[in-house]
Amino acid sequence: ETGVTQTPRHLVMGMTNKKSLKCEQHLGHNAMYWYKQSAKKPLELMFVYNFKEQTENNSVPSRFSPECPNSSHLFLHLHTLQPEDSALYLCASSQDQGAYGYTFGSGTRLTVV
């Protein structure tokens, strides 16, 4: 149990589908993040939320839409994705800006067909 739970663990979706990824943290952290991990590339920061307010959008295409209803929950809504969006999507949380470490979830393995 890492304290950060992501669902689903695996997702296969067509390019015209709409789906959502969910992340929940029970650590009392005030910051939550979405990262994209593709093969042979560094982790790419997508979005940052601090006290449920979005503080960063790292030039992510609008087909990815985040939602943070409270400090414990984070969603990533997906629609009209492309095959190149297939990747491992990781959620993380931290206290403040995370200078002492992030806690990651297990990720959602997304395949766009």
Add this chain to the structure above:
Amino acid sequence: TQLLEQSPQFLSIQEGENLTVYCNSSSVFSSLQWYRQEPGEGPVLLVTVVTGGEVKKLKRLTFQFGDARKDSSLHITAAQPGDTGLYLCAGTSNTGKLIFGQGTTLQVKP
């Protein structure tokens, strides 16, 4: 743009050998973290180093932060198959962002 470069990108060794993974940048970081990631899981924090020249030990793992806070190393003594995984370094930039290296894949053969 601050970048972190890890080397080597891939390392395959026999059980019992020693190894060192490097994380280098031309930029200064206020802190640096090391994570280990197993297949199908998210990264797990191993250590955070903050002070230039700092050395931290975690059982057979030794982490060092460079004096100028631009580089770090991870040394594993007597590697075991359970050490197999992807090792990631990440630095906190001057803007507060966490920047990741591309990772080092370690395979320890029994």
